[in-house]
Structures are given as C-alpha cells and as structure tokens.
Amino acid sequence: MRYRSQWVAYPYFVVALLLYGLQMVFGLLSAAKYLGPDPLINLMAFDVTKEIHTNLLIVWVLTGFMGATYYVVPEESRTEIYSVKLAYWQLGIWTVNGVVAVVGYLFGWTEGNKLLEQPVPVKLTIVVCMLMFLYNIFMTIRKSGRWTTTEGVLVSGLALAALLYLPALLQFHNYTVSIFYRWWTVHLWVEGVWEMVQAGLLAYLLIRLSGADREMMEKWLYVIVGLVFIAGIIGTAHHYYWVGVPQYWLPIGGFFSALEPLALFGMAMYAYFAMRRSGFAHPNKLAIHWTVGSAVYTAFGAGLLGLAHTWPAVNKWTHGTLITPMHGHSAFFGAYVMIVLAVITYAMPHFAGREDSSRESPMGYWAFWLQLSGMFGMTLAFATAGIAQVYMERIMGVGYLDTQLKLQVHFLMLIGAAIIFTAGVALFIWDFFRAVPIRTAFLDNTSGDASVPVSSVA
Amino acid sequence: MTKRHTRMFFVGGTLLFAAIFLGMTIDSHRQFATLTNADQITPAVSAGKDVWHKGNCINCHTLLGEGAYYAPDLTKITDQRGEPYLTAFLKDPSQFYSEKQHRRLMPNPKLSEEEIAQVIAFLGWVAKIDNQGWPPRPILVSGGTFPGTGEAEGSAAGVAASDSPVALGQELFRSTPPGCASCHSLVAGVNLAGPSLAGLASEAARIIASPEYQGNATTPEEFIRESIVEPSVYLVPGAMYSAAGRSFMPDNYREILEPVQVENLVAYLMTLR
CATH class of the missing domain: 1.10.760.10 (Cytochrome c-like domain)
Known part of the structure; x- marks a missing residue:
C-alpha cells in the first residue's frame, strides 16, 4: 500500500464480506424451501428469501467493486483519494440504504420486478451513492492528471454501470417493453460493463502478481473488453427470444450470444500467459489462486455454461428451468465474487501494515477450495435437476409440480454443496478478520496526515 | 499491433455494435x-x-x-x-x-x-402475446403422463393413431385446445385441477342412477356429452371443482369444438371403463 488513503477500501471490504455472509443465510433458506415443506411459509416465503439472496449479492459485489476501485486508483494515478471523508459518507449511506431495502423486503416493500425490486426511494439513493463515488474517483484522477488504461477500463465500467441503472427507474405500460428495458440494466451490467470492471481488476492484479509488462497487458485488455461488447451488446437478445419481440432477434441474437464466451476464454488465456511468465513467484499465493481462479471459473461458468443454453433452438426448451440458476450461480461466482475476493486477498497484507506482501494460511486455502468445490457441486446439482426438468416437464409434458417432486435428490445435493460453500465463506471471513482485525487496523492507519505515503511496498 | 490499434478495436467495435x-x-x-x-x-x-x-x-x-x-x-x-x-x-x-x-x-x-x-x-x-410460439408444448401445472404408469401411451400429441373416432378423440384429449389432459388425469385417484377420468364410463352409469343427479342424460354417452358442453349440470363434489353452483371447467367447449369433435371425445372417453 503506497498511499494512506487506500485504507478507505478496508471498511468497504468489511461491509462487503458481512453482506456476503448474510447472503449465505438467505441462500440456504431458499435451497431448503426447494426441498420443502416450508415451516416459514407465512413468515417469509420463497419470494422473500430469494429476493434478499440476489439483492445482497448485487449490493455486496458492488461494495467490493467500489472498495477495490478506492484501493486501485491511488496506485494507478499515484495520488491520494480526493476526499476520504466523502468516501466514508458514501459507504455509510450505501450501507444504511442496503439494510433498509433488506428489512423492507421482509415486510413486503418491493417493486416485484426481478433483480430490480428496489423501491423508488432506494433506487434514487443508489444513484446518489454512485454519483458521490464517481465524483470522488474522477476528482482523484483529475487532481493527479495521470491515468492508466487499467484504471480507465475499471472506472469506465463503473461509470457505465451507473448510467445503465437509469432504465431501471423507468415505468412502462406494456409488460413486454418493460422486460425489454429491464435487461438493459441487468444484462448490460453482468454481461457488459461489469465484465469491464472484472477485466480491469484482473489486469491490475496480474500486473502486480506476475510482474507482466504493463504495455502488453493493457494492449490485450482492450481486445478483451472489445470482444465483451462486440458480442455482449447484441447478445442481450438471448433474454428477448420469447417475450414478444420481432423474429429477427432470434438468429442475430443467437449468433452474437454464441460469440460471448470468446472474450471469457480470452480472459482465461490472458491470466494463464501472464502467470506462466513469472512462474507463480509472488509471495501472495492466495491472491494468485483467487485471481487465476476467477479467470478460469468465468470461462467455465459464464462462458461454457452460458453457451450451453444460449442458442434459440436449445433455449426454447430450457428457458425458465433450473438450467438458468446453474449458469447464474457459476457465472456470478467466477466473474464477480472471485475477483472481489482476489482484490481483498491481495490487499490484506498491506492493510495489516506488513512490509512483505506474502499471504498464505491453511485457513485461506480451505476457504478457497471449499468455496470452489461447493460452488462446483451446486452448479452440478442445478444442472442435473435442470436437465431432468427439461426432459420431464418440457419435452414429455409431465406437470411442473410432479416434476419438482422427482428432483428431490438433486435438491438434497444442492443443500449439501451449499453447506460446503457456506463453510468456505465463513472461513474466508474469519481469516480476513484474523489477519486484519478491525481494532488494530484502525489504530495503525487512521491517524496522521493522510497525504503521507506509508510504505513503498507494492 | 499496438495499444493504439487495440483501443481503436475496442472503441470502434463497441460503437458499431451499440448502433446496430x-x-x-x-x-x-x-x-x-x-x-x-x-x-x-x-x-x-x-x-x-x-x-x-x-x-x-x-x-x-x-x-x-x-x-x-x-x-x-x-x-x-x-x-x-x-x-x-x-x-x-x-x-x-x-x-x-x-x-x-x-x-x-x-x-x-x-x-x-x-x-x-x-x-x-x-x-x-x-x-396472447406473439412470442415466437413459446412454449413449444404446453407447460402443465400438474399431471401429465409418466410412461409406464398405466396411462394411455403410444402416439405423440398431435398425431392420431388412425381416423377412428376413438383415436381422433384421444388425440384431441391431449391437444391444446381444448387441453383436457392439463386438468384431467386418467389414473385413478390422481386428481388435478379437475377430477380423474379413470373408469369414466362406469362412473357415469353410477351417477345417472344416483338420486343426486338432476340432469337429462339417460345413458353414459349422453352424460359425458352433457359434462363437456354444460359442465355445471352435474357438479363433482369438492370445493376445488366448483363454487356457487358453477363448475370451474370452462363452459365454452360448445363454441370451441365442432360437434364431430365432441362426438370423438365422447367415443374416446367411453373407452375408460
């Protein structure tokens, strides 16, 4: 950590990890409801636990992105954050807003629009927080007058994410039209601008961890994000096939959707070739695991498993089945959870005020492998359940409820894998607070002049 | 290829495909x-x-x-x-x-x-939204056919095995519309949105003979025909099948189906003894 104000990332990571833990609670509840029967049906039914599960994911990953950006930008622009105080205010409002939304969901305060359930006041507060964040980052970069491609891609991704949240504020009379614009936010986030954020963070970590040549890495970074958008923008079509749009979205959308994995396989190769050069010599072994893991798991979960059901002739049968959460869980975990955990792991020794950047603990490895195998198991459970569902319900014509009863064994597997995954998450959080306890961290880092560099270790 | 070239690839590609x-x-x-x-x-x-x-x-x-x-x-x-x-x-x-x-x-x-x-x-x-014909076959809430569980098997939906009234009626029973199979199973005791039709011909004879029956049918055929076109004449007991003297079964089959189709359905349902 070269700049004292990079420290502001720490409380962001604390909030992100706590919400990550909470997300597990609601995920486990939802999985148990799949098995049924549900003793909590009148307290919080599936719609509530599922809505909180997905909303917490979005909030904590965004919190992680913002923390990571506060960590990366000072180093890339070689300056302190424009206003540390503003960053704290932003985090405070953001967190309170998130808690209000979750409590609201428990009491039925929702817009009932998938993934964009946030009531209007919550949505507006999100916009305000994003603007505070972007203002702070832009002023930081302006102050230094220096910016790199890596941070440019990262910050542009977040700025575009804020812009693409605006369609979520619009109301449409026609349900088909409202679905059409809902995907401008949801799809163009997770298969567009969030990929920019991931690619930017990946480039930053790979340059740091492998010592790869920056010019080379940034040249290919443009190719990767270029491929993301060339395929991903029109790839929005794979959400449009069956909702009432003109027929031409199917062949055109199918073609570009099938190209989407290219950028993701490119990202995995990007990480592989960068790391091969340095031979995994960096002492932060855990950060290397999470970084390379993110690139590889993205190619599998987002790329391969997305490709598996994106073609219209296949999607016709799989649309709206458990095949979708198979892809959704593994894609989100690989692309966004793992990259945030990679940045957190990379930053941990620096937060602890250590001169060397090594990071290797048995608990850290357990946290990594338990999450990875737990998520792999959940992906398989959803996949096997989804395939059976497609054949029984969609092709043979067995009723929905009767089919779900036949999938019980897969739901048992889902719960088993989810417990393994949750154990990994718990260990990660424990390991984080053990390595960088809140109290010592604050004592060491929050006193003194914020503009003095504390250490020259990268 | 330099960084300037790849930046042009990114900016140009993004703008071009965003425009499309x-x-x-x-x-x-x-x-x-x-x-x-x-x-x-x-x-x-x-x-x-x-x-x-x-x-x-x-x-x-x-x-x-x-x-x-x-x-x-x-x-x-x-x-x-x-x-x-x-x-x-x-x-x-x-x-x-x-x-x-x-x-x-x-x-x-x-x-x-x-x-x-x-x-x-x-x-x-x-x-009624024109959504490219999705779903490609009806998605049922419950019921449907598990092969090997005693239900009628053989021809796929949409294809009648022959042009006998029974075969045509069976094909119609599984088609949508009218979508009979989405509410009626043919397995005894499996009641979906509508009652099971297992043994319907014998059941019809029993109902006509019972004092609860107030309709005009005198034969099982007439009873089945009446139940299709005027579902509220005889109400199967149970709060899940009717309310206030009105059956939940759609009452527009007289308009949706041709008379010959009704006869084919009756012929098929009469085989369920």
Missing part, C-alpha cells in the same frame, strides 16, 4: 404494438400488472419464462384454467394443492375480488 443494437431497438418499438396487442391493454390489464408486481409473484413463478423457478410458469395459464377456477384458486390456494403431497404451497396472496379479476385480466393479455 439501437437500430434493432427502434425497429422493435415499431412492432411492439402489434406483437403484444397493445390495444388490448385495458385499465384492468394495467392494474393487473401492478397487482403482479405488488405481490412479488415473479420471485416464485415465471412469466414468459422469466422469474424464479420455484413455482409454475404462468404464460399460458388462462388457456389452461378458466376464470372461475383461477378466482377460486387465488382466494385460497390451499384448497387446491396440499403441501403434504407437493412439498410446496402458494401462500395466500390476500387479494381483493377486484385485484383477482385484474391480475387474471393481465395474465389473459400475456397469454
């Missing part, structure tokens, strides 16, 4: 009105959309295949269930499905009569 995407968006807007029958979005349909959102329905069900995967898809539900059935269901879902049997149950949505009518109007509008 916007073009397709503009053209879609020209067609949305026709594809979605926008002229049929009445105030009731609009209000029903609000009920749909307010109830957070999409976080269990799917609609147009979008939503959560915890409850049945409702895209074509109004083609499969009549308004009286859906009204009674939404008043108290626990009358229709048991958590013990299916391991999940819809909580009571606590809607007013007006809200129920509105959300049914909304779902009726959704069912």
Whole structure:
C-alpha cells in the first residue's frame, strides 16, 4: 500500500464480506424451501428469501467493486483519494440504504420486478451513492492528471454501470417493453460493463502478481473488453427470444450470444500467459489462486455454461428451468465474487501494515477450495435437476409440480454443496478478520496526515 | 499491433455494435404494438400488472419464462384454467394443492375480488402475446403422463393413431385446445385441477342412477356429452371443482369444438371403463 488513503477500501471490504455472509443465510433458506415443506411459509416465503439472496449479492459485489476501485486508483494515478471523508459518507449511506431495502423486503416493500425490486426511494439513493463515488474517483484522477488504461477500463465500467441503472427507474405500460428495458440494466451490467470492471481488476492484479509488462497487458485488455461488447451488446437478445419481440432477434441474437464466451476464454488465456511468465513467484499465493481462479471459473461458468443454453433452438426448451440458476450461480461466482475476493486477498497484507506482501494460511486455502468445490457441486446439482426438468416437464409434458417432486435428490445435493460453500465463506471471513482485525487496523492507519505515503511496498 | 490499434478495436467495435443494437431497438418499438396487442391493454390489464408486481409473484413463478423457478410458469395459464377456477384458486390456494403431497404451497396472496379479476385480466393479455410460439408444448401445472404408469401411451400429441373416432378423440384429449389432459388425469385417484377420468364410463352409469343427479342424460354417452358442453349440470363434489353452483371447467367447449369433435371425445372417453 503506497498511499494512506487506500485504507478507505478496508471498511468497504468489511461491509462487503458481512453482506456476503448474510447472503449465505438467505441462500440456504431458499435451497431448503426447494426441498420443502416450508415451516416459514407465512413468515417469509420463497419470494422473500430469494429476493434478499440476489439483492445482497448485487449490493455486496458492488461494495467490493467500489472498495477495490478506492484501493486501485491511488496506485494507478499515484495520488491520494480526493476526499476520504466523502468516501466514508458514501459507504455509510450505501450501507444504511442496503439494510433498509433488506428489512423492507421482509415486510413486503418491493417493486416485484426481478433483480430490480428496489423501491423508488432506494433506487434514487443508489444513484446518489454512485454519483458521490464517481465524483470522488474522477476528482482523484483529475487532481493527479495521470491515468492508466487499467484504471480507465475499471472506472469506465463503473461509470457505465451507473448510467445503465437509469432504465431501471423507468415505468412502462406494456409488460413486454418493460422486460425489454429491464435487461438493459441487468444484462448490460453482468454481461457488459461489469465484465469491464472484472477485466480491469484482473489486469491490475496480474500486473502486480506476475510482474507482466504493463504495455502488453493493457494492449490485450482492450481486445478483451472489445470482444465483451462486440458480442455482449447484441447478445442481450438471448433474454428477448420469447417475450414478444420481432423474429429477427432470434438468429442475430443467437449468433452474437454464441460469440460471448470468446472474450471469457480470452480472459482465461490472458491470466494463464501472464502467470506462466513469472512462474507463480509472488509471495501472495492466495491472491494468485483467487485471481487465476476467477479467470478460469468465468470461462467455465459464464462462458461454457452460458453457451450451453444460449442458442434459440436449445433455449426454447430450457428457458425458465433450473438450467438458468446453474449458469447464474457459476457465472456470478467466477466473474464477480472471485475477483472481489482476489482484490481483498491481495490487499490484506498491506492493510495489516506488513512490509512483505506474502499471504498464505491453511485457513485461506480451505476457504478457497471449499468455496470452489461447493460452488462446483451446486452448479452440478442445478444442472442435473435442470436437465431432468427439461426432459420431464418440457419435452414429455409431465406437470411442473410432479416434476419438482422427482428432483428431490438433486435438491438434497444442492443443500449439501451449499453447506460446503457456506463453510468456505465463513472461513474466508474469519481469516480476513484474523489477519486484519478491525481494532488494530484502525489504530495503525487512521491517524496522521493522510497525504503521507506509508510504505513503498507494492 | 499496438495499444493504439487495440483501443481503436475496442472503441470502434463497441460503437458499431451499440448502433446496430439501437437500430434493432427502434425497429422493435415499431412492432411492439402489434406483437403484444397493445390495444388490448385495458385499465384492468394495467392494474393487473401492478397487482403482479405488488405481490412479488415473479420471485416464485415465471412469466414468459422469466422469474424464479420455484413455482409454475404462468404464460399460458388462462388457456389452461378458466376464470372461475383461477378466482377460486387465488382466494385460497390451499384448497387446491396440499403441501403434504407437493412439498410446496402458494401462500395466500390476500387479494381483493377486484385485484383477482385484474391480475387474471393481465395474465389473459400475456397469454396472447406473439412470442415466437413459446412454449413449444404446453407447460402443465400438474399431471401429465409418466410412461409406464398405466396411462394411455403410444402416439405423440398431435398425431392420431388412425381416423377412428376413438383415436381422433384421444388425440384431441391431449391437444391444446381444448387441453383436457392439463386438468384431467386418467389414473385413478390422481386428481388435478379437475377430477380423474379413470373408469369414466362406469362412473357415469353410477351417477345417472344416483338420486343426486338432476340432469337429462339417460345413458353414459349422453352424460359425458352433457359434462363437456354444460359442465355445471352435474357438479363433482369438492370445493376445488366448483363454487356457487358453477363448475370451474370452462363452459365454452360448445363454441370451441365442432360437434364431430365432441362426438370423438365422447367415443374416446367411453373407452375408460
């Protein structure tokens, strides 16, 4: 950590990890409801636990992105954050807003629009927080007058994410039209601008961890994000096939959707070739695991498993089945959870005020492998359940409820894998607070002049 | 290839494909009105959309295949269930499905009569959206055929084994419309939205002879024909089948089906002894 104000990332990571833990609670509840029967049906039914599960994911990953950006930008622009105080205010409002939304969901305060359930006041507060964040980052970069491609891609991704949240504020009379614009936010986030954020963070970590040549890495970074958008923008079509749009979205959308994995396989190769050069010599072994893991798991979960059901002739049968959460869980975990955990792991020794950047603990490895195998198991459970569902319900014509009863064994597997995954998450959080306890961290880092560099270790 | 070239690839590619995407968006807007029958979005349909959102329905069900995967898809539900059935269901879902049997149950949505009518109007509008023929075959809430469980097997839906009335009636029974099979199973004791039709011919003879029967049928054939075109003449006991003297079975088969189709159905159903 070269700049004292990079420290502001720490409380962001604390909030992100706590919400990550909470997300597990609601995920486990939802999985148990799949098995049924549900003793909590009148307290919080599936719609509530599922809505909180997905909303917490979005909030904590965004919190992680913002923390990571506060960590990366000072180093890339070689300056302190424009206003540390503003960053704290932003985090405070953001967190309170998130808690209000979750409590609201428990009491039925929702817009009932998938993934964009946030009531209007919550949505507006999100916009305000994003603007505070972007203002702070832009002023930081302006102050230094220096910016790199890596941070440019990262910050542009977040700025575009804020812009693409605006369609979520619009109301449409026609349900088909409202679905059409809902995907401008949801799809163009997770298969567009969030990929920019991931690619930017990946480039930053790979340059740091492998010592790869920056010019080379940034040249290919443009190719990767270029491929993301060339395929991903029109790839929005794979959400449009069956909702009432003109027929031409199917062949055109199918073609570009099938190209989407290219950028993701490119990202995995990007990480592989960068790391091969340095031979995994960096002492932060855990950060290397999470970084390379993110690139590889993205190619599998987002790329391969997305490709598996994106073609219209296949999607016709799989649309709206458990095949979708198979892809959704593994894609989100690989692309966004793992990259945030990679940045957190990379930053941990620096937060602890250590001169060397090594990071290797048995608990850290357990946290990594338990999450990875737990998520792999959940992906398989959803996949096997989804395939059976497609054949029984969609092709043979067995009723929905009767089919779900036949999938019980897969739901048992889902719960088993989810417990393994949750154990990994718990260990990660424990390991984080053990390595960088809140109290010592604050004592060491929050006193003194914020503009003095504390250490020259990268 | 330098960084400047790859930056041009990124900026140029993004702008080009964003422009094509916007073009397709503009053209879609020209067609949305026709594809979605926008002229049929009445105030009731609009209000029903609000009920749909307010109830957070999409976080269990799917609609147009979008939503959560915890409850049945409702895209074509109004083609499969009549308004009286859906009204009674939404008043108290626990009358229709048991958590013990299916391991999940819809909580009571606590809607007013007006809200129920509105959300049914909304779902009726959704069912008519021109969405490239999805789903490719009807998605049923419950029931359907497991091979090897004693139900009629053989020909696939849409193809009659021969042109005998029984074969034509069997094919019609599985087709949508009329969608008989989405509410009636042929397995004894498997009651879906409608009662099981196992042993219907014998059951019909028993009903006609019983003092509860007030209709005009004197033979099992006449009883089955009457039950198809005038479902409320004889009501099968049970709160899940009727309310206020009115059967939940759609009462428009006289208009939907040709007389010869009704006869074919009767011929087929008479084979269920």
